Each structure stands twice: as structure tokens, then as C-alpha cells.
Amino acid sequence: MFEYAPAPESRSVVEIASSYGLFIDGSFEPAKDGNVFKTVNPASEEVLAEVASAGAEDVDRAVAAARRAFVSWSSLPGAERAKYLFRIARIIQERSRELAVLESLDNGKPIKESRDVDLPLVAAHFFYYAGWADKLAYAGFGPDPRPLGVAGQVIPWNFPLLMLAWKIAPALATGNTVVLKPAETTPLSALFFADVCRQAELPAGVVNIVTGAGDTGAYLVQHPNVNKVAFTGSTDVGREIARSVAGTGKRLTLELGGKAANIVFDDAPIDQAVEGIVNGIFFNQGHVCCAGSRLLVQESIAEELLTSLKRRMSTLRVGDPLDKNTDVGAINSAAQLARITELSEIGATEGAERWSPACELPDRGFWFAPTIFTGVTQAHRIAREEIFGPVLSVLTFRTPAEAVEKANNTPYGLSAGIWSEKGSRILAVADKLRAGVVWANTFNKFDPASPFGGYKESGYGREGGRHGLEAYLA
Numbered sequence: 001m002f003e004y005a006p007a008p009e010s011r012s013v014v015e016i017a018s019s020y021g022l023f024i025d026g027s028f029e030p031a032k033d034g035n036v037f038k039t040v041n042p043a044s045e046e047v048l049a050e051v052a053s054a055g056a057e058d059v060d061r062a063v064a065a066a067r068r069a070f071v072s073w074s075s076l077p078g079a080e081r082a083k084y085l086f087r088i089a090r091i092i093q094e095r096s097r098e099l100a101v102l103e104s105l106d107n108g109k110p111i112k113e114s115r116d117v118d119l120p121l122v123a124a125h126f127f128y129y130a131g132w133a134d135k136l137a138y139a140g141f142g143p144d145p146r147p148l149g150v151a152g153q154v155i156p157w158n159f160p161l162l163m164l165a166w167k168i169a170p171a172l173a174t175g176n177t178v179v180l181k182p183a184e185t186t187p188l189s190a191l192f193f194a195d196v197c198r199q200a201e202l203p204a205g206v207v208n209i210v211t212g213a214g215d216t217g218a219y220l221v222q223h224p225n226v227n228k229v230a231f232t233g234s235t236d237v238g239r240e241i242a243r244s245v246a247g248t249g250k251r252l253t254l255e256l257g258g259k260a261a262n263i264v265f266d267d268a269p270i271d272q273a274v275e276g277i278v279n280g281i282f283f284n285q286g287h288v289c290c291a292g293s294r295l296l297v298q299e300s301i302a303e304e305l306l307t308s309l310k311r312r313m314s315t316l317r318v319g320d321p322l323d324k325n326t327d328v329g330a331i332n333s334a335a336q337l338a339r340i341t342e343l344s345e346i347g348a349t350e351g352a353e354r355w356s357p358a359c360e361l362p363d364r365g366f367w368f369a370p371t372i373f374t375g376v377t378q379a380h381r382i383a384r385e386e387i388f389g390p391v392l393s394v395l396t397f398r399t400p401a402e403a404v405e406k407a408n409n410t411p412y413g414l415s416a417g418i419w420s421e422k423g424s425r426i427l428a429v430a431d432k433l434r435a436g437v438v439w440a441n442t443f444n445k446f447d448p449a450s451p452f453g454g455y456k457e458s459g460y461g462r463e464g465g466r467h468g469l470e471a472y473l474a
Contacts, residue, residue, distance in 0.1 A: 004317065007324040009111045014098040016105075016188065019050040022058055022211060023194035025065035026204025032057045037213070039187055042108035043321050043330040043365040051187050054210035059179070059219040062208040066150040066177040067225055069205030074147045074175040078134030085130035085172060087200040092123045095196065099189060103161055104321040106188040108330030108366070109284050111322050121446060122165040125464075128448035129169035132469060136174060139466055145473040147175035148251055149227035152220040154241075155190075156233045157183035157332050158287035158388075164190055166463045167230050168207060174472040176228065177206050181220050183233075184213045185333050218244070226250060228472060232289070235386075235412075235457045253461030253471045255289065255453060257386040258414030261407035262292030262443060263429065265400075266301045268419035272441065274308045277392070280417060280443035282316060282328055282370050286390040287336075289458075290415035292443050294383060295372075296403050299396045306374065306394065313370050314357040328390060331366040340368050340389030347373050347382035352393070378409055386412070400425065404432045413455030417443045436462075 019036070021028040035053040040046060054062070073081070092099065099122075100114040107114075136145050151171045155163035160182055171178050182190035190209050197207050210216055214237075221229050221241050228251040231241050235256040245252050262280050264273045280292025297305050321329035331337040348354045352373040361367040368389055376383050376393040383393045397403040407416055416435040418426050430438040436454040439445060446452065451467035453459065461471050 004325040006320070008320065009101055009104075009322045009324060011101060011105070011322065014101045016049055016102070020187070020191045020211070021052045022054050022062070023191065023207075023209040024058070024062045025208065026198065028194070031055060037184060039106060039185065041105050041365075042332050043362070045364055048106060049188065051191070051211045053212040054181075054216045054219070056219045059210055059216065059223060062179045062210050063150055063152075063220075063223050063225050065205035066179050066208055069203055070147075070149055070177045073177055073203060073206050076175070078136060078173075081173060081175065082130040082133035084200055084202050085126050085133060085169065088196060088202070089123045089126035089130060091196050091199055092119070092126065096123070099161060099192060101322065102192055103189050104329070106186045107157065107160060108321050108332050109287075110326040110329045112324055112326070113284060118159060118162050121448070122161050125165040125169045125448045129173040132466070133173040136469065136473070139469050141470055141473050145174070148472060148474055149176060150225060151176045151178050151228040151230060151472065152223060152226035153178060153180045153230045154217045154220065154233065155180065155182055157186040158284060158289070160186040161189040161193065163232050164193060166232075166468075170463075170468045171228075171472050172206065174469055176472050179208045179210060179220055179226070181210050181212065181217050184211070187211045221245065228252075230471065231255070238459055251471060253463070254459035255461070255463060256414075256457060256459040257412055258289045258291065258454065258458050259294060259384065259386055259410045259412045260290055260292045260415040260417070260435070261294045261296050261410075262417040263403050263407060263419065264295065264297045264301070264305060265418075265420040265425065266298040267421045268301075268441075269421065270301070270305055270308055273305065273419040274312050276417065276419065276441070276443045277309060278312055278316070281392045282390050283444055285328055285331055285368070287332060287388055288444065290437065290444065291388075292415075292417050293387060293392060294407075295392055295394045296397050296406055297394065298403075299398050302396050309372070310355065310357070313372070316357065316359070316370055318359045318367065318369060319362060328370055331368050331389065334366055336388065337366040337368060340387055340391060343382055343385060343387045344371060344391055347376070347380060347391075347393070350380050350382075352376045352380055352382060378406060384410065400429055404429060408432075408434050411457040414458035415439070415454070
């Protein structure tokens with residue numbers, strides 16, 4: 001295999017301020033109590049910026065600004081709201097290089113993923129929902145659908161800007177206003193988006209961004225003047241949110257964890273399936289709620305497939321997220337690295353066989369080599385718990401019925417993949433899988449027109465597509 005020379009993207013294309021305030025009512029302001037936290041580059045542990053930490057009073061101000069803006073924003077004709085969304089989408093396209101670099105610096109994901117996957121999808125979501133803004137009466141939710149009011153939205157750190165787009169675009173298209181809290185480890189792209197809103201001349205108060213940790217999110221979710229709560233994150237936090245809003249009359253959508261099965265039948269094209277397996281679990285360092293973290297492979301081809309998979313994993317390049325050749329970047333935080341490490345050690349202790357390709361990890365930052373476990377049973381913790389890292393558990397099956405049983409043997413129900421040359425088999429198995437999204441002969445493919453969401457402990461409600469409008473309409 002030939003070696004790749006480094007091809008670094010320049011950091012100088014984006015300017016990072018030394019400190020950031022809260023974006024409330026169209027301007028940046030410090031937190032009332034003056035509290036701040038630091039956001040770091042997970043690839044180097046370098047401090048990127050100081051960011052204001054919002055308290056209860058700050059959240060009050062943001063919700064009040066959103067409530068004031070709702071009066072005029074919701075009364076605008078849909079075509080007028082669409083103009084702002086189209087403008088935001090075009091600005092994101094124009095500034096996509098800045099945003100991609102910023103996202104990779106703050107999150108640790110490879111620049112080629114930020115540049116070629118995240119940013120095009122972010123712009124596409126705003127374009128898509130801009131198109132719906134003046135057609136809500138034809139969306140199937142009644143002849144005169146009305147916005148709910150103020151949406152409190154809490155997003156995770158794995159796809160900071162993309163999750164922002166999934167939340168904000170449908171909320172604005174339907175006439176709601178927003179208070180958004182990004183994850184404390186990845187606030188910078190959301191704060192950059194605040195500047196995009198100002199550049200698009202979005203009316204003050206329509207989008208407000210409050211940064212902080214879990215307490216800030218709790219203030220927002222529990223605020224009495226928030227009408228709609230949208231959360232993407234862990235199942236444990238999702239449970240807490242569901243309990244806190246129960247009986248309040250607030251609308252709630254939850255997109256939580258997953259433990260997706262990627263099922264490979266004996267008639268699948270092996271090389272194509274291997275690419276899908278790699279994309280399903282090592283894309284974004286495995287920091288994907290719908291990651292194909294359980295590989296179910298038919299027993300008769302297991303040895304051949306694993307040989308091919310190990311050969312492919314040996315070509316993955318781990319390292320600098322800003323290098324355009326990098327396939328696997330840095331783990332987002334020390335805390336997440338500790339969890340991945342702990343569960344991997346438990347997998348080996350419980351008897352599964354661990355394998356990673358030879359790769360030299362950087363001395364600084366948070367890194368974990370792509371890893372697979374074979375000899376895994378359904379009793380192993382690594383086959384039951386969401387690891388949220390580049391770790392794949394391999395199980396085998398003999399019959400389609402056994403594959404379905406093992407795939408559904410999980411408290412989660414977010415996604416699944418099926419690999420087979422037989423369309424009839426794909427349809428028959430997909431119909432039996434209890435998963436919100438089932439991919440056929442591919443994995444981790446998204447489109448703004450397609451709904452996404454899960455069952456069981458993976459949450460409820462749908463984001464994306466026409467279905468994504470419903471959660472924001474009365």
C-alpha cells in the first residue's frame with residue numbers, strides 16, 4: 001500500500017474569538033453571573049475559546065426574547081419566512097469551508113466528513129424546509145396548521161451543526177421561534193450559526209443560542225414558557241426530560257441512543273458490504289446514534305467477510321482531523337474516551353476476542369483505534385450497551401429468522417441495515433425489524449426529505465421530511 005503525504009486544511013480560513021457570549025435577541029451578551037467554560041480541540045487538547053455558561057436568568061432572557069419575536073414571526077406569510085431560510089442556506093454554502101474547519105477543530109471529526117457530508121446536508125435541510133414554509137396547509141396536518149410557540153432545543157456533540165439544522169429549520173419554517181442549547185464540548189459551530197442568522201438579517205429573537213452544560217439544558221427544558229422540547233442525546237437524559245415535561249402540556253420529541261444491527265446474508269456482495277460495515281461503525285469515530293455497532297453475519301460467509309473486513313480496516317488512516325486523508329479522527333472528549341475504553345476492556349474480560357489494526361496514535365489528544373470483537377454473544381455488554389465509539393461487535397446467525405431475533409433483541413430501535421442480492425429477502429426481513437430506519441445494501445445515508453427516528457428506548461417522534469413538520473404544528 002502506498003503512503004499518503006499529509007494534506008492539511010488550513011486553520012486560517014476560520015477566525016475563532018478568544019471568548020463568546022450568549023446569543024440572545026440578536027446580539028451576543030455575557031452570562032449574568034459571569035460564568036464561563038473552555039472548549040478544547042480533542043485532537044490536541046488545545047483550548048480553542050472561552051464560552052459563556054448560561055444560568056437560569058440567562059435562559060429566562062432568551063425565552064422572553066423568543067416569545068416576543070414569535071408574535072411577528074408567526075404572523076409572517078410562509079413565503080416570507082421561506083426567504084430567510086433560503087438566505088441562511090445560501091450563506092451556509094458560501095461559508096461552508098469556514099464551518100467545516102471549525103466543526104473539525106471543535107469536534108474532532110475528519111475534515112472530509114465535515115466538508116463532504118455534514119455541511120452539504122446542513123444547507124440541504126434549510127433549503128428543503130424553506131420549500132415547505134408556504135405549503136403547510138398541504139402537508140397533511142389539517143387545512144390551517146398553526147405554530148406552537150417557543151421551541152426549546154437541546155442538541156448533542158456528535159453532529160453539532162447538522163443536529164442544529166435538523167431542529168431549527170423545521171421550527172422556523174412552521175412559524176415557531178427557537179432557544180437552542182448546543183453541547184458544552186462543541187458550542188462553536190452553533191455560535192458561528194448565530195452570526196449566519198445576523199448576516200441573513202433574521203429578525204432578532206427568532207433564534208437564540210444559550211451555551212452551557214446539563215444545568216443550562218434543564219433550565220431550558222423545564223421553562224414554563226417553552227411550548228415544544230426537542231432533544232437529541234443519551235437515553236438516560238431523555239428519560240429525565242420525559243419525566244420533567246410530563247403533565248406540562250409541552251410537545252416533546254426525543255431522538256436517543258441506538259445499537260443497530262447490520263445484517264449480512266450469504267448472497268451479499270462481500271466488498272460492498274465491507275464498505276458499508278466500515279461506514280456504519282467507523283464514520284465519525286462511531287459517534288453516531290444509528291451506528292451499525294452490531295454486525296450480524298451469516299455463518300457460512302463469516303470467515304471470508306472478517307478476513308476482508310480486517311484487510312479494509314488496516315487501510316484506515318487515524319490522525320489529524322484537519323488532514324484531508326484522515327479516515328478516523330479524535331474521540332470528542334476525555335470522558336467519552338474513558339467510556340469507550342471501559343466497555344472495550346469489559347468485552348475482552350467477558351471473553352470476546354479483540355482485534356485492532358496496527359496504527360500509531362498521536363501522543364496528545366483523545367484517540368482510540370478502530371476495534372472489532374469476535375466471538376460475541378447476546379449476553380456480552382458490548383452487544384447490549386451503546387458504546388458510541390469505533391467498536392464493532394460481531395455475531396453470527398444461520399437463518400433469516402435467527403437474524404431477525406438477534407437484531408430485535410435490544411432495548412433500542414433506531415436503525416438497521418440489510419445486505420443481500422435478493423430484494424424479496426430484504427423486504428421480508430425489513431418488515432420484521434423493529435427499527436425506525438432500515439437501509440438496504442447501504443448504511444448511514446440521509447436525505448432531508450426522509451424522516452428519521454426510532455422506537456423503544458431510541459425515543460419517539462420523527463425529524464426530517466414532511467413528518468418533521470408535525471412536531472412543530474398545533
